[in-house]
Amino acid sequence: MSESALAARGVNKRFGSLVVAADVNLTLPPGARHALIGPNGAGKTTLINLMTGMLRPDAGQILLGDEEVTALAPEERVRRGLARTYQINSLFPQLTALESVTLAVCERRRVAQTWWRRLIAYREEIEEAHHILGALMLSAVCHRPARELAYGQQRLLEIALALASRPKVLLLDEPAAGVPREESKELFAAIAGLSRDIAVLFIEHDMELVFRFASRVIVMVGGSILVEGTPAEIASDARVRAVYLGKATRA
């Protein structure tokens, strides 16, 4: 097994004169639980878009395991084990939770092109989808269309969809965005309970959640990585304090 599940090597990206990624180097080891933090506009979501192929870097490489995937389309990267969720829900509003996840399982198993067999004949796929939904406490609502689910349940369905592709690496863009504090702890408990075969990188603003669930923290500012370390190191880092409490210290 290689030492990194996902890596960015010297990744650069600019929109016109705005630099959104400046020589970013990042390594996510297998089974990692890393948090990506930074002020708004630091380029965190952009970095996820670059790594998943939604954006193409101007320079640099993205490595998934040992394989370079810089030129691959997003769906190709998903098939190789790189999944993501979105900060703003991006679901299939009219499909039920079970249909949505079954669809993702069928795509992974390459049976979604079959039009002459009934969906219900795909017993294993449906059961697997049901199992994923069960693990995220969604069994009871699995026959509701995604648009009718409660907001917190939609956030969980986001994760269920990503898990259905059996990822080796999972990038979670503010998984608890908009979720009440109590529920977001449950949500993170579900994330923490994911198989250790999956490397997880999550963006999160709530420092309590970050320090509780991340083994390492990466801090991004202005398109580049400022510092990386354990939660304790980050908490005591003067530069990080300056970024987050800049105004407060000056006052």
Added chain:
Amino acid sequence: MASTTIAEPRHHLQAQMRWRWGEIAFWLATLLPFIVAPDYLLLASQVAIAALFVLSLDLILGFAGIVSLGHAAYFGTGAYAAGLISKWGWGEPITGLVIAAVAAGLFGYVTSFIIARFRHLPLIMITLGIGLLLQESANSASWLTGGFDGLQGIHTWPILARFRFDLYGYTAYAYALAALFVIFLGARRLIHSPFGLALRGIRDNSQRMRAIGAATHSHIRTIYTIAAMIAGAAGAILTQTTETVSLEVLGFQRSADVLVMLILGGTGRLYGGLLGAVVYMVARDQFSGLNPQYWYFWIGLLLIAVVVVLPNGLLGGLSLLTRRAKAEP
């Protein structure tokens, strides 16, 4: 709901694809023209052809969200292919139908590579362009198509070497209805397959489809090819039952009409398009009898009224009514 068993999720999906009484009643009702309106069988066969054409558009628009303003290109390809086969000496209808559908499907497959790369407004322009391109090509290739005068010398042999195409349209309607029913069964199977689910996924959120690793482009190429084949089959039946083909089969008017029928009836539910075809064709027949020049006025009014009052079309309105009737004891 706490004791959800493993079998239960499948049962719920199974319940969705069971035949409903309304469906059985619909198909029994398609036999009525033979008994109650034998004078209208030719119209009935036109309705069945239109219904087949709408069905094909519903598969791409209603299920995969591909808006087309040039769907007549495939209808016309099928119509001309069937006409040419017959003109060149092979008038057997069923093989002619299959060959014409394959020809339209081939054209659909070739064009699907462009279609799969676009959505929304650019797609409308591209499909419109394909339609115009093909119509003008057929117009200028008059050595092949007969150009403005239409294709002459088509003769359709009796079906199964037994049933002649008669003046009253008995055979024509039976033939068109049988083809519609068989193809409908195939379409119904398709929408309840994993592929049907993937199409609904593309319609709902094509970006997210990429993020679950879906082969979105390949799905779109497949459904577009299938829809082109069905449209071609509809065109072929028109040629075979009327024994003429004119440039009008490729016209923009036909592409617009089929879109109107689908939206009138309701997209994404198979039966919506069928209902829309019946209402539209019968209304056109009646209105044009009353007022030959201005009948599109009434169609325009009907279209606006339906879209404003019933956003999910006539069938959406019907299912809303039945749900309310069930809710009130």
